[in-house]
Amino acid sequence: MKSTNSRKLMTSPSWPAPAKLNLFLHVTGQRDDGYHELQTLFQFIDHCDYLDFHITNTSDLILHSTISDSVADSDNLILKAAKSLKRYTQYEGGAHIWLDKLLPMGGGLGGGSSDAATTLVALNALWKTNVPPSKLAEIGLALGADVPVFINGLSAFAEGVGDKLIAVQPTELWYLVIVPDVHVSTKDIFQHPDLPRNTPKLDMSRLMTQQWSNDCQKLVTTKHPQVANALSWLVEYAPSRMTGTGACVFGEFTHSQQALDALAKLPADMRGFVAKGMNKSPLAIRLEQL
Ligand SMILES: C[C@@](CO)(OP(=O)(O)O)[C@H](O)COP(=O)(O)OP(=O)(O)OC[C@H]1O[C@@H](n2ccc(N)nc2=O)[C@H](O)[C@@H]1O
Numbered sequence: 001m002k003s004t005n006s007r008k009l010m011t012s013p014s015w016p017a018p019a020k021l022n023l024f025l026h027v028t029g030q031r032d033d034g035y036h037e038l039q040t041l042f043q044f045i046d047h048c049d050y051l052d053f054h055i056t057n058t059s060d061l062i063l064h065s066t067i068s069d070s071v072a073d074s075d076n077l078i079l080k081a082a083k084s085l086k087r088y089t090q091y092e093g094g095a096h097i098w099l100d101k102l103l104p105m106g107g108g109l110g111g112g113s114s115d116a117a118t119t120l121v122a123l124n125a126l127w128k129t130n131v132p133p134s135k136l137a138e139i140g141l142a143l144g145a146d147v148p149v150f151i152n153g154l155s156a157f158a159e160g161v162g163d164k165l166i167a168v169q170p171t172e173l174w175y176l177v178i179v180p181d182v183h184v185s186t187k188d189i190f191q192h193p194d195l196p197r198n199t200p201k202l203d204m205s206r207l208m209t210q211q212w213s214n215d216c217q218k219l220v221t222t223k224h225p226q227v228a229n230a231l232s233w234l235v236e237y238a239p240s241r242m243t244g245t246g247a248c249v250f251g252e253f254t255h256s257q258q259a260l261d262a263l264a265k266l267p268a269d270m271r272g273f274v275a276k277g278m279n280k281s282p283l284a285i286r287l288e289q290l
């Protein structure tokens with residue numbers, strides 16, 4: 001078959017890389033290597049980046065991306081993921097990869113990790129390298145703490161650095177997500193002396209039923225007035241919190257129309273979108289369609 005690197009000629013549907021929300025996030029300690037121990041609840045939302053893959057016989061891995069101005073190819077988690085899988089499997093071919101970046105970067109929505117997970121899952125299927133999901137998650141963990149949950153594809157209660165996962169089914173609510181105009185560095189937040197690091201570890205059953213909160217929220221809202229303003233506006237409409245280390249905040253609604261009504265009132269200087277919680281990720285659903 002003649003190979004092509006033209007995206008226009010592709011017929012198969014794109015591969016989604018969904019965002020996640022941390023419905024709660026507790027920092028329960030710090031390990032000797034500096035990484036923090038977390039207890040967190042991940043849920044996916046139906047707001048995604050999209051990737052397309054074209055398999056080649058030559059060994060090149062080439063990324064066509066809308067973010068190459070801000071993220072160098074050598075730093076892009078998509079190419080890092082593809083290289084890791086190629087190295088692990090010693091697969092001889094390659095791929096052209098197209099990224100349609102729709103998720104905000106540095107927003108606590110996990111877009112970079114999700115892109116990496118989708119790359120590992122999709123190339124493993126398209127290259128027919130048959131690496132089991134548990135090994136893919138191990139390869140992914142070296143790229144980012146959030147990669148395993150995206151590979152697993154099920155909403156999960158997580159411990160460790162976010163890699164010890166138990167599948168759970170929180171209510172699939174509608175969310176109004178506000179994207180403050182600021183990039184929050186995960187590393188900076190975890191290195192900050194004012195981050196609370198000693199929230200007591202609790203049983204999953206207790207955590208799932210108590211009121212949910214995010215241990216990074218106070219520090220991030222103090223450092224970034226844009227995040228504080230977004231939250232002050234959103235809490236007038238719904239119970240609201242920050243996801244991950246920010247900057248995005250989300251309000252919870254039972255019905256889509258309630259979330260859309262609030263979105264319609266969003267001040268002109270704020271940006272946001274409405275999304276649905278999904279306990280099975282769009283990536284897992286796409287994989288089932290193969
Ligand atoms: C906090 C969380 C919660 O879901 O979300 P984000 O806000 O980044 O999306 C994640 O665990 C983030 O995962 P991820 O974004 O993959 O982080 P990494 O690239 O692995 O780590 C970036 C840096 O943050 C610090 N870090 C990260 C995770 C962790 N549990 N403890 C840490 O101390 C480390 O200094 C690390 O060098």
Ligand SMILES: Nc1ncnc2c1ncn2[C@@H]1O[C@H](COP(=O)(O)OP(=O)(O)O)[C@@H](O)[C@H]1O
Nearest residue numbers: 075076077105106107108109110111112113115
């Ligand atoms: N494919 C990618 N998409 C987004 N960010 C990426 C990607 N590859 C590498 N990065 C780097 O990862 C950083 C964190 O990105 P992202 O995952 O969107 O944020 P967060 O961890 O806050 O959810 C970005 O600022 C960027 O430098």
